[in-house]
Amino acid sequence: MEKPAITDLKLHPILNTRWSPRSFTTQVPDKETLKRIFEAARWAPSSSNEQPWRFIVGIKGDKTWDNVFETLVDFNQKWARLAPVLAISIGKKMSSKSNRPNKSFTYDVGQSLAYITFQAMQEDIYVHQMGGLDTEKAAELFNVPEDYQVITAFAMGYKGEPELLEDNFEEMEKAKRQRIELKEILFEGEFGNTSAIVS
Amino acid sequence: MEKPAITDLKLHPILNTRWSPRSFTTQVPDKETLKRIFEAARWAPSSSNEQPWRFIVGIKGDKTWDNVFETLVDFNQKWARLAPVLAISIGKKMSSKSNRPNKSFTYDVGQSLAYITFQAMQEDIYVHQMGGLDTEKAAELFNVPEDYQVITAFAMGYKGEPELLEDNFEEMEKAKRQRIELKEILFEGEFGNTSAIVS
Numbered sequence: 097m098e099k100p101a102i103t104d105l106k107l108h109p110i111l112n113t114r115w116s117p118r119s120f121t122t123q124v125p126d127k128e129t130l131k132r133i134f135e136a137a138r139w140a141p142s143s144s145n146e147q148p149w150r151f152i153v154g155i156k157g158d159k160t161w162d163n164v165f166e167t168l169v170d171f172n173q174k175w176a177r178l179a180p181v182l183a184i185s186i187g188k189k190m191s192s193k194s195n196r197p198n199k200s201f202t203y204d205v206g207q208s209l210a211y212i213t214f215q216a217m218q219e220d221i222y223v224h225q226m227g228g229l230d231t232e233k234a235a236e237l238f239n240v241p242e243d244y245q246v247i248t249a250f251a252m253g254y255k256g257e258p259e260l261l262e263d264n265f266e267e268m269e270k271a272k273r274q275r276i277e278l279k280e281i282l283f284e285g286e287f288g289n290t291s292a293i294v295s
Numbered sequence: 296m297e298k299p300a301i302t303d304l305k306l307h308p309i310l311n312t313r314w315s316p317r318s319f320t321t322q323v324p325d326k327e328t329l330k331r332i333f334e335a336a337r338w339a340p341s342s343s344n345e346q347p348w349r350f351i352v353g354i355k356g357d358k359t360w361d362n363v364f365e366t367l368v369d370f371n372q373k374w375a376r377l378a379p380v381l382a383i384s385i386g387k388k389m390s391s392k393s394n395r396p397n398k399s400f401t402y403d404v405g406q407s408l409a410y411i412t413f414q415a416m417q418e419d420i421y422v423h424q425m426g427g428l429d430t431e432k433a434a435e436l437f438n439v440p441e442d443y444q445v446i447t448a449f450a451m452g453y454k455g456e457p458e459l460l461e462d463n464f465e466e467m468e469k470a471k472r473q474r475i476e477l478k479e480i481l482f483e484g485e486f487g488n489t490s491a492i493v494s
Contacts, residue, residue, distance in 0.1 A: 101338040103334055103337075105330060105331045106331060107334060107335055107338070107414060108335070108413060108414055108417040110307075110413070111335050111338060111410060111414060112338075114338075114340075115340075116340050127491070130492045131304060131477070131492050132304045132305060132306060134477060134480075134481050134492065135302055135306060135477060136306055136307070137480075138474050138477055138480065139302065139306065139311075139313075141313075141315050141412075141424060143426040145473065147474060150480050150481075150482065150486070151480060151481050151490075152482045152483060152485075152486065152490075153483055154483065158483070159484065160484055186486070199426065200401075200405075200426050200447070202399075202401045202402045202405065203401045203404060203405030203408075203446060203447065204405055205402060205405070206399075206401065206402030206403055206404070206406040206409075207405040207408060209402075210339070210405075210409030210410060210413075211409060213340075214307060214309070214409075214413055215306060215307055218307040225340060225342075227342040227398065238482075238485050238486050239485040239486050239487075240486045247402060248399075248402065274344065275337050275338060275346060276346050278330070278333060278337055281333075281336075281337065281346070281348060281349050281350060282333050282350050282352065283349065283350065283352070283437075284351060284352055284353065284357070284359045285358065285359055286351075286437050286438040287349070287385070287438050287439045291350075291351075291352050292326070293326050293329045293333065293352060294330065
């Protein structure tokens with residue numbers, strides 16, 4: 097199934113094609129492919145080059161996968177059971193340089209996930225991020241130090257058919273994509289005043 | 296000047312080429328180009344599809360550009376004076392659906408900036424994000440509502456020669472890129488235990 101961005105504008109094919117499926121085939125991406133995907137995150141930009149991103153990655157059948165799965169809320173477990181890769185993102189809360197809080201750490205980790213997603217798409221692999229997890233449980237299961245914070249979980253794999261999912265998820269998988277209009281997010285002069293770029 | 300990622304792995308050309316220059320030519324990207332760049336952000340993923348990202352965009356010579364520039368710390372003003380586009384990113388703090396705090400809003404806005412960057416690179420435009428700004432001043436100058444938060448500023452434009460910059464910035468522009476090793480950010484089993492993907 098394809099589910100491209102609904103736009104008349106010519107976006108880069110990766111951005112136009114990308115979406116967050118819930119159905120995956122059983123095929124496990126090979127190690128070299130996964131290495132390239134995380135190398136992409138490594139080269140993301142970050143505030144003062146702090147690189148606050150860390151990842152714990154599980155492959156279906158291993159203990160890490162089971163533990164990531166355990167932390168997911170019921171809703172996510174119902175579909176993520178299909179994902180050949182389950183991982184969590186973690187952020188370093190303090191600056192490595194100044195020993196003060198790094199106020200950009202979640203922003204930068206979010207950005208690194210986009211780099212993971214772009215390189216994954218290049219490898220024909222789709223990413224589905226999840227905020228629905230028990231981050232405290234994850235911190236405990238994975239021995240995450242106090243000065244780090246578990247942020248999201250994410251599933252990766254080759255896209256599967258919607259029919260692999262339970263009924264209500266199959267419907268969601270096929271539902272139309274929705275976004276706020278560009279004129280409501282792009283401003284000039286002051287907040288809420290639509291930019292001339294949009295017209 | 297080119298400044299590619301220092302890696303033996305085959306990254307997507309955009310990810311390999313991307314970096315955050317401080318020197319820009321005077322050429323202003325046209326409106327259609329800028330529209331595509333922000334349309335890319337619009338199609339980024341977000342927690343519960345909240346789409347918490349908002350942008351205020353200034354073009355050199357207009358009042359918005361001047362106001363963004365005003366909010367920048369001295370260090371950033373010294374180079375950002377060259378940028379034909381200066382913008383700020385803003386996040387919606389509360390969920391639109393539940394009226395509770397959206398704990399993913401900075402993560403999602405960070406992610407949207409990666410989409411902006413990726414589409415910009417496709418248009419031969421480079422992005423340089425900045426945490427060094429007075430966010431309270433920006434909120435005041437742009438009338439940003441209480442339930443929104445100014446997060447970063449960013450410069451965009453076509454890459455210029457390093458010689459356009461003041462001496463110390465020219466050196467920084469030419470400095471070697473640095474990243475933590477992959478084995479120090481990619482784990483399995485528990486935090487700190489290097490993933491077999493790396494070996």
